[in-house]
Amino acid sequence: MVAGTKTLQNIxxxxxxxxxxxxxxxxxxxDAVVVVADLPGVPKDGLNITxxxxxxxxxxxxxxxxxxxxxxxxxxxLSDRVDGEQIDAAFSNGVVxxxxxxxxxxxxxxxPIKS
Amino acid sequence: MLTTTFLPTLFRSRPRTFNGFANFGxxxxxxxxxxxxxxxxxxxxxxxxxxxxxxxxVTAELPGVAPGDIDISVEGSTLTxxxxxxAEDPKEGETYHRRERWSGKFTRSLxxxxxxxxxxxxxxxxxxxxxIQLPKAEEHKPKKIAVKxx
Numbered sequence: 424m425v426a427g428t429k430t431l432q433n434i435x436x437x438x439x440x441x442x443x444x445x446x447x448x449x450x451x452x453x454d455a456v457v458v459v460a461d462l463p464g465v466p467k468d469g470l471n472i473t474x475x476x477x478x479x480x481x482x483x484x485x486x487x488x489x490x491x492x493x494x495x496x497x498x499x500x501l502s503d504r505v506d507g508e509q510i511d512a513a514f515s516n517g518v519v520x521x522x523x524x525x526x527x528x529x530x531x532x533x534x535p536i537k538s
Numbered sequence: 539m540l541t542t543t544f545l546p547t548l549f550r551s552r553p554r555t556f557n558g559f560a561n562f563g564x565x566x567x568x569x570x571x572x573x574x575x576x577x578x579x580x581x582x583x584x585x586x587x588x589x590x591x592x593x594x595x596v597t598a599e600l601p602g603v604a605p606g607d608i609d610i611s612v613e614g615s616t617l618t619x620x621x622x623x624x625a626e627d628p629k630e631g632e633t634y635h636r637r638e639r640w641s642g643k644f645t646r647s648l649x650x651x652x653x654x655x656x657x658x659x660x661x662x663x664x665x666x667x668x669x670i671q672l673p674k675a676e677e678h679k680p681k682k683i684a685v686k687x688x
Contacts, residue, residue: 448627449636459626461639463599463666517601517666 441493582640601666653678
């Protein structure tokens with residue numbers, strides 16, 4: 424979980440700022456699903472990434488004095504093929520890159536037979 | 539869900555024009571936009587411009603662009619911003635599910651109101667947003683005229 428200094432309660436509070444949906448790329452590699460989103464104007468402590476009930480939520484809040492008028496908000500539903508607990512987040516220059524590793528295939532279990 | 543509070547340059551809010559001058563009517567008198575060259579379609583990168591008595595401020599959203607890849611020039615009353623951002627082309631074994639972000643080279647030009655003092659232009663880049671301040675030359679600032687009462 425990557426949480427900014429704004430508490431989780433605050434990101435749900437209604438605000439009078441315009442809210443935009445960030446442009447996002449999503450691609451899949453052999454090991455992970457990668458989500459890349461443009462959040463220009465969002466400082467590092469304004470970024471909030473949460474996963475709840477298999478929903479990934481990207482929230483970015485700009486400084487009150489920023490020239491840009493609005494915050495960013497977007498959610499994605501995660502499939503059970505990815506591990507929402509192990510998200511790796513990198514953020515620089517207004518671009519956030521989230522790497523969600525795919526879960527290991529459940530290994531076959533041998534069932535012992537009692538005689 | 540997108541509401542635009544500024545006209546006309548927030549992304550996704552403007553019709554595309556490829557040649558000649560686009561006139562945006564109310565809100566930005568005197569701002570003409572022309573010469574956009576980019577790949578991927580859409581009006582990117584998003585530009586915004588405000589002007590007051592003392593200066594014009596132009597902001598451009600350039601997330602993920604290295605400051606060294608941005609070129610800013612002022613010629614007469616035209617501001618031009620050029621740069622590029624790497625496309626993340628899919629490698630072996632990668633598939634894209636969604637592709638919305640722009641990439642490649644871009645050039646955006648903006649005609650400024652008269653009288654920019656080219657020697658005093660300042661540009662800052664923070665959190666992926668480029669902010670350019672273009673002060674007006676003294677002789678173009680509005681002059682207050684005192685009213686003598688006799």
